[in-house]
Amino acid sequence: MFRRKKTNNKKNRQSNFAKLSIFQPNKYKFKKSCPLSIKGAPVVNYKNIKLLKKYISDNGKILPSRITNVCQKKQRELSISIKRARNLALI
Amino acid sequence: MNLYEHTIVARQDATASQIKQITEKYSKIIEEFDGSIVQTQNWGLLNLSHIIKKNKKGNYIHFKIKGTGKIIKELEQNEIIDKNLLRYMSVKVKKFDLKTNYFSNSENNEKSNKK
Numbered sequence: 736m737f738r739r740k741k742t743n744n745k746k747n748r749q750s751n752f753a754k755l756s757i758f759q760p761n762k763y764k765f766k767k768s769c770p771l772s773i774k775g776a777p778v779v780n781y782k783n784i785k786l787l788k789k790y791i792s793d794n795g796k797i798l799p800s801r802i803t804n805v806c807q808k809k810q811r812e813l814s815i816s817i818k819r820a821r822n823l824a825l826i
Numbered sequence: 827m828n829l830y831e832h833t834i835v836a837r838q839d840a841t842a843s844q845i846k847q848i849t850e851k852y853s854k855i856i857e858e859f860d861g862s863i864v865q866t867q868n869w870g871l872l873n874l875s876h877i878i879k880k881n882k883k884g885n886y887i888h889f890k891i892k893g894t895g896k897i898i899k900e901l902e903q904n905e906i907i908d909k910n911l912l913r914y915m916s917v918k919v920k921k922f923d924l925k926t927n928y929f930s931n932s933e934n935n936e937k938s939n940k941k
Contacts, residue, residue, distance in 0.1 A: 781917070782888075782928045795875075823833060823915055824874035824884065 769806035771813075779812040781819035784826055791817060791826065828918055829864075830891045830898055834905060835884040835913040838871070845885055848910060852889070852901060859900055861893025864922060869929035878912045886929065890922050 771779060777786050790798050790805070790813050797817055800810040820826040836848055845868070853863055869886035878884070891897060898916045905914045 778923065778926075780928075783926075784928065819915065819917065821875070823835065823886075823913060824876055824878060825872070826875055 767804060769804060769809060771809040772806055779809060779816055781816035781823070781825070783816075784820055787813070787817050787820055787826055795821075795826065827892050828895065829920070829922060830889075830893070830916050831919050831922070832889040832891055832898070832901065832914070832916040834887050834911050834915075835874075835878070836887065837879075837885070837910050837912060838881040838883040840885055840910055844910060845887065848908075849887055852904070855900055855904060856889070856891055856893065856897055859893065859897045861891050861897040864890040864892055865924055866890075867927055867929070872929065881912060884912055888929075890924070 770776065777783060779786065781787075790803055792798055797814055800807065805813065817826060834848070834852070836845055840848070849866060849868075853866070856863055867888040867890075869888060871883050872886055874882060874884050902914060902916070905911050
């Protein structure tokens with residue numbers, strides 16, 4: 736009984752944030768693979784601001800990985816490089 | 827011998843000669859402490875995302891340095907005193923990718939975008 740309630744909770748959170756993931760192209764929303772760890776993915780780098788801009792919201796906040804479907808390793812690299820780019824006033 | 831990426835942001839109204847002076851000054855420091863500059867990139871005048879010391883734009887200079895940590899300490903000590911600089915950042919890197927230059931000037935900008 737308890738477990739079903741827990742998974743329910745996760746689903747609700749997912750749907751609450753569905754609004755935020757509108758600007759993600761549709762195929763990303765349901766596909767679970769990480770867009771950064773496929774073979775031809777661009778390098779996550781604090782200089783590569785074109786890529787970083789995709790993973791920050793319009794007022795400059797870092798998007799959570801449950802919205803952008805990014806794996807945890809890439810999300811850590813992303814957050815470090817975004818913070819470095821902010822320090823250099825690139826983003 | 828570690829690999830460092832060192833970027834400095836010079837003031838908006840630094841003339842081209844001043845920028846050349848700055849790059850020479852810091853590359854001299856790097857040579858003094860037996861480091862070697864692998865590559866220097868001049869990203870030119872870019873819009874800053876937020877105003878730093880009343881400057882909206884900044885001249886970015888990017889060094890890729892091979893050397894020990896002493897160089898970085900020495901570099902940063904001089905950069906703190908330097909009036910022309912707004913911001914500096916040095917990052918220890920495992921390996922350089924010298925090919926892609928994300929901020930190359932406009933004419934080969936399309937080339938870097940295509941890559």
